[in-house]
Amino acid sequence: MTTEAPAAPGVHDAQQRFDAMIAADERIEPRDWMPDGYRRTLIRQIAQHAHSEIIGMQPEGNWITRAPSLKRKAVLIAKVQDEAGHGLYLYSAAETLGVSREELLDLLHEGRQRYSSIFNYPTLTWADVGAIGWLVDGAAITNQVPLCRCSYGPYARAMVRICKEESFHQRQGFDALYVLARGAEAQRRMAQDAVDRWYWPSLMMFGPPDTESAHSEQSMAWNIKRFSNDELRQRFVDIIVPQAEALGLTLPDPDIAWNAERGHYDFGTPDWDEFKQVLKGSGPCNRQRLEHRRKAHADGAWVREAAQAHAAKQAARRAAGDREAA
Numbered sequence: 001m002t003t004e005a006p007a008a009p010g011v012h013d014a015q016q017r018f019d020a021m022i023a024a025d026e027r028i029e030p031r032d033w034m035p036d037g038y039r040r041t042l043i044r045q046i047a048q049h050a051h052s053e054i055i056g057m058q059p060e061g062n063w064i065t066r067a068p069s070l071k072r073k074a075v076l077i078a079k080v081q082d083e084a085g086h087g088l089y090l091y092s093a094a095e096t097l098g099v100s101r102e103e104l105l106d107l108l109h110e111g112r113q114r115y116s117s118i119f120n121y122p123t124l125t126w127a128d129v130g131a132i133g134w135l136v137d138g139a140a141i142t143n144q145v146p147l148c149r150c151s152y153g154p155y156a157r158a159m160v161r162i163c164k165e166e167s168f169h170q171r172q173g174f175d176a177l178y179v180l181a182r183g184a185e186a187q188r189r190m191a192q193d194a195v196d197r198w199y200w201p202s203l204m205m206f207g208p209p210d211t212e213s214a215h216s217e218q219s220m221a222w223n224i225k226r227f228s229n230d231e232l233r234q235r236f237v238d239i240i241v242p243q244a245e246a247l248g249l250t251l252p253d254p255d256i257a258w259n260a261e262r263g264h265y266d267f268g269t270p271d272w273d274e275f276k277q278v279l280k281g282s283g284p285c286n287r288q289r290l291e292h293r294r295k296a297h298a299d300g301a302w303v304r305e306a307a308q309a310h311a312a313k314q315a316a317r318r319a320a321g322d323r324e325a326a
């Protein structure tokens with residue numbers, strides 16, 4: 001007599017189990033059944049996140065050779081390398097959903113998948129490195145801390161480590177601006193100018209207003225997103241207003257005012273037309289960023305080929321060794 005395995009559960013049962021796991025705030029793992037829409041949403045979001053990490057290396061990489069001291073240079077190199085590492089964790093997390101890193105990179109290079117619009121702005125002075133660390137990494141942390149509780153396990157776990165490193169990035173940016181803001185008048189002006197240029201784009205990093213956000217509602221229902229774009233934007237403004245005061249710099253937003261009734265700072269409305277233009281590809285650096293990325297990928301082909309040839313040789317040697325031992 002043979003024991004029969006229970007019949008494979010139908011999609012209906014699988015959907016019910018998935019819904020129950022989401023309702024209980026459990027983690028979905030790669031082996032679990034998941035609806036196609038959930039998988040597609042995560043692939044899109046994690047890929048966009050991974051692309052942002054590696055494209056984000058460019059604006060700051062621009063200042064490595066011109067960092068004002070050995071210490072600043074070492075810190076900046078470490079930070080840019082961290083961003084490469086973030087890209088790798090995230091591409092690996094996306095691969096658990098059944099896409100390959102090569103596929104995702106092709107989509108990026110063909111302009112068919114996005115990265116954060118913030119990286120299409122230029123870094124004009126050294127102070128921009130400070131402003132990016134303080135505002136851009138700061139906004140990224142605000143966005144990413146809730147993602148540590150995202151319902152998809154591999155993404156949530158990648159975010160835990162990334163957030164620790166992002167806090168260091170934010171601190172180094174704040175510290176660089178703090179020193180400039182207390183330096184010579186020209187340095188103070190340079191710091192203020194950088195904050196003037198990065199403030200509004202950093203607010204746009206949270207995405208369009210809730211009323212216009214296409215994917216938000218479903219992502220919240222799936223426990224991928226925990227807070228809406230506008231909630232996160234508010235949280236970020238509440239954090240940076242006192243920090244700007246500590247820096248002795250002003251945020252270029254005349255509408256910033258404490259609202260005792262709400263218990264939050266009021267603030268102005270970003271230029272959403274500019275946001276849409278940059279998303280569409282008409283930002284100051286869109287072309288340059290993608291061209292540079294494609295070239296870096298092509299220039300690195302020999303490294304990937306060499307690594308694969310080395311891995312194949314090692315595997316062949318191991319196999320030969322196993323045969324001899326047998």
Ligand SMILES: [Fe+2]
Binds near residue numbers: 053166
């Ligand atoms: Fe990062």
Ligand SMILES: [Fe+2]
Binds near residue numbers: 083137140165166
């Ligand atoms: Fe970062």
